Amino acid sequence: MRGRFGRLGGLASSLLLTLFGLVLVTFFIGRVMPIDPVLAVIGDHAPEDVIARTRAAMGLDHSLPVQFAYYIRALVQGDLGTSVMTTHLVTEDIARYFPATIELATYAIILATLVGVPLGVLAAVKQGSRIDQAIRVFCLAGHSIPIFLLGLMSLLVFYATLDWAPGTGRADVAFEGMVPVHTGFLTIDALIENDWDSLYDALGHLVQPAGVLAYFSMAYIARMTRAFMIDALSGEYIITARAKGLSALRVIWRHAFGNIAVRLITILALTYAGLLEGAVVTETVFSWPGLGQYLTVSLLNADMNAVLGATLVVGLIYMMLNLLADAAYRLFDPRVK
Amino acid sequence: MKVEIDNLTISFPSPQGMRAAVRGVSLTLGAEKLGIVGESGSGKSLTARALLRLLPGSAVVRADKLNFDGIDILKASERDMRAIRGRRAGLILQDPKYALNPIMTAGAQIAEAWQNQRKASRKEAMQAAIDLLAQVQIRDPKRVAESYPHELSGGMGQRVMIAMMLAPDPELLIADEPTSALDASVQAEILRLMEDLVSRRGMGLMLISHDLPLVSHFCDRVVVMYAGQVMEELQAGELVRAKHPYTRGLLECLPSLSHPQTRLPVMSRDPAWLA
């Protein structure tokens, strides 16, 4: 057991190192930008002495290493600065927008897993057949289609033409702000409040963006599942399992799939991290008030505190998911000891 | 129980068309110990696996007769096959390192085989697994039952494998190079254990190996295969009277302590053997 925790300790130290790299890069990006952060705060036409005072107040009159130290200190205190655009603390903004992104990504990964894993298993079992070919093309298409095209077409077909799904945003105007915030996840808040109309509305708004995101990641999940399954199915222990007289279903799911489950969890964690990126584009298409949209709007307005704060937070989550993927492997696989 | 194979051909698709890996093999097997000997690629494993229909999906199997106790394997449904596999016939593979499922404990894998044909609780199955492990002469069956395959030695793993295949009390045991992956000292133990169990239960045994003397020592009859064909069939005791040049060649290439040679002869192969 000590070995296991020792390895996790090594993992933690490499995490710290990566974290430091992340902070260093965001700091660097914040300093190399040609836009003067002082002018971004007080405007182009402020008098000289105001500029100088603001510069000092923002700690920009120090050398770069000192500035970096200040930056780290602020981060440790949980201070990401103030957003010029919203005039709120960046941490507050992130707390407000992030649940929407998490909710979207979570529904997407659930959908993608429920479709992608069985498709991958089916393709592997029927390797080389027409079904396999069809799944392959379906997945390659998912890999190839720009997510914004898929989103726009989905809106055009299901919202504008067929009127099956509601339009953009997280909720209809009539439901906007009707559910008290408990968790920030609309569907869960609606459930807590027993508000079925709001729940239905929220789910309706989720269908399209979550579906679009899901197709994108489903392709990857199915592809990896297929590769893993083909590998597992060629194992000698599969012959043993079949020689025992087990049913095909049991051989496939208990013996072959059982062997790839841990590797698959790793893939799912990485896919989930990837969804946070996919969300940036998807949220723009569906006007989804999440972190991705916050990030792009801040980017276009050169609101650097907000950009770097959001980048840092997403990077942090991304790293945690990577760590989780690694830890899952180390903790659940009996072979790693 | 009687196995009848008549004119069995197994081919695989290749870019150059179908390639036959087994060509016209015929043999029969009752409640006896039959050895099949041949070098790698001679088709001995394929022949055995064809009998349980465990070949890769791309294999094309043809035969005038491929029967297990009167059941036509070529025409049998998957359901019929499952009644044979793991109930009436077991298969032991070469290397327990790969042949055991790495993420299930040894006990769980044996219990699964035992439970497959009985209505029994998980607890009963686990107890049965421990009993079976004791039968294959494992001293600490409980601990082994709770171990994962990578925690077991090769000999131990092969005992687990044997226990698993004996769980349903089969009539035929096919052992595909069961000791090739083991240390020499363990090989004899495992073979003796297998022979003992097979004789005591009156089962048929098909022992596949590349080791001619070893097979002739443990079996009643030996079939020698080369390049997908049967070269010669012999009573085990009559090995010295083998006629076929391939069998003779195999025997002559063996090092011997009583008649040492400075240089072992090299096998020369005659294309006419494959006529």
Add this chain to the structure above:
Amino acid sequence: MSGVRTAWPNLLDRDWLLTDSPGSRSQALWGQRYRLWRDFSANRLAMAGLIIVLALVAMAIAAPLLATHNPAQQELTNRLATPSAAHWLGTDELGRDVYSRLLFGARVTLGMVLAVVALVAPFGLAIGCIAGYYGGLVDKILMRTTDVVLAFPRLILALAFVAAIKPGITSGIIAIAITTWPPYARLARAETLTIRNTDYIAAVRLTGASSARIVLRHITPLCLGSLIVRVTLDMSSIILFAASLGFLGLGAQPPSPEWGTMIATARRFFLEQWWVPLMPGLAIFVASLAFNLLGDGLRDVLDPKQR
């Protein structure tokens, strides 16, 4: 070397190519190439990918010849027109010919892809081979750096980077390159590690070859197969990446006919004049799919163990 000269007349001779006992090194080489090609061309999907990619390249090169209009020519009286004989794929929000813009957009997109690959592949290959061959501290430092970059969400890092410099094609290329090289380094390192300890490398070392020579002449060429597969498969993600930057307004800037940018500017009209953003969208899809199909087929041929 004399074999090279005699090879050409024989290249159409199937028996010469497929012989089991080639008479010269170049005959063996061409025979091997022919077998690879035969395996590859048997895969219909991969062939489709190859043909589309070649067609795209041809279209990009011949854009001025194939275009029916000047891609920058505005015709405000004929905005958002449906496809017609005059404008094969209709016109955009400023009355520019969409078909001609797509052709010139192919230049931008393929140019960006080429630039990224030209930056990333040699860099990643060098880092990976050096880390793998020398091992020790060099390996640790290089791979730790790689891990740090890999730990970033690619798109978001690129976005922050582009925003910090200045949105545009050049910064887009740099941003994509910065976030794309680590997998190449990892791949090259893994290959190098397996090659490094082989007997034939030991043999080369015994002949007195320098480390640099071993890496350049013996290890790098062996990494190329998997690298080519990776590059081809990556091209589609680079296309999507570039288009996403354009779509978010942070890549190529209007009036550039970059496909993602075209969608961004035409997005406002998509509920009524849906074909305007659809055309560049389809172009991105087809280009990216073609590279994926091609890469998939190449992987089957060049890298059978990953099938």
